[in-house]
Amino acid sequence: MDFSLTEEQTLLQDSVDKFVRDNCDVERRRSLNQTELGYDAEVWQQFAELGWLCVPFTEEQGGFGGSAADVMVMSEALSKGLVREPFLTTVVTCGGFLRLGGSAEQQAAHIPAIIEGAKQWAFAFAEDAAGYNLAAVSATAEASDGGFRLNGAKTAVLNGHHSDYLIVSARTSGEARDKAGVSLFIVDASQAGISKQAFNTVDGSRAANIEFKDVEVAADQLLGELGNALPLMEAVIDDSIIAMGGEALGAMQLLLNDTVEYTKTREQFGQPISNFQALQHRMADMYLKVEETRSLLFNAAIQADEGSADKAKACAALKVKIAEAGRFVSQEAIQLHGGIGMTDELNISHHFKRLLVLGMLYGDEDYYVSRYTALSA
Structure with missing residues (x-):
């Protein structure tokens, strides 16, 4: 191929x-x-x-x-x-x-x-105590005057601090963790009843906790099928995982390149530390993690472009690798740089923080191992 x-x-x-x-x-x-x-x-x-x-x-x-x-x-x-x-x-x-x-x-x-x-947009889906379960939705959208009345709260909405529009998940029927009964709505962020509390995430980007109180939503603001939003959310998140995989791969490759270059200039005992076999082995392990990520990323992208039934499983495998390899490569880069690797002046620490966010976004390593297992059954 x-x-x-x-x-x-x-x-x-x-x-x-x-x-x-x-x-x-x-x-x-x-x-x-x-x-x-x-x-x-x-x-x-x-x-x-x-x-x-x-x-x-x-x-x-x-x-x-x-x-x-x-x-x-x-x-x-x-x-x-x-x-x-x-x-x-x-x-x-x-x-x-x-x-x-x-x-x-x-x-x-x-x-x-x-x-x-x-226009800027944000996806408001996460809730307190929901974990990574997309169906764990307590926010409600009750039928009202030909539309809906939205109530509830969403946490850690990336780009939510400055978004013009929000895509909000809310329950229109069923119990709090039922897969059926979840709907999506396009909500103008300037509508009455919406309050935001902005904060910085671990990688320095901006997000917000958002509360909805009796927000009037028109019928034409419903996105997709009423009560059946879960398949659409999973499909969009899978596409997002491929983009996240590209971002993670670029960050890991740069961390590897910078680490190799640094070990060629840092000296101990009168020679570059790149000559030490133990460190060569560690950088070789970093290289393997980068290439494993690249292979799973290419596989996921190909499955998506071919419309394969295995797309979801390929994206789940990729997400596991983003978390596992991102953690390994960034931690090794920091250790091989020594204390300077944690400083704000080097890109090492910034990529480390971004990889941490990518590893957790939409589901951590354990969540996607479970999802991959379920999809393979």
């Missing part, structure tokens, strides 16, 4: 790589960590002008008609520059909900604004 990039993917990769080299470094990320927004709005507009925000959408939706592999390539290239702009949350995840589950009217109303960089 040919795993080489297509001409279009190579051009996309080169375009992102050039932008990253010219504009993105540790100092930029450190400065953005101190801002209320958490990313650069002007750079987001540059993404739109370069056509990057249209990659996942079909041509009929005004997009590039890109594949899962295209998104993977772009995510990997962006990760090398510690890019903070919310491509994953707004374009891949929320854009995925609109692309796969939105009505023609919803797509026409919202996708162009995402492609133009005019």
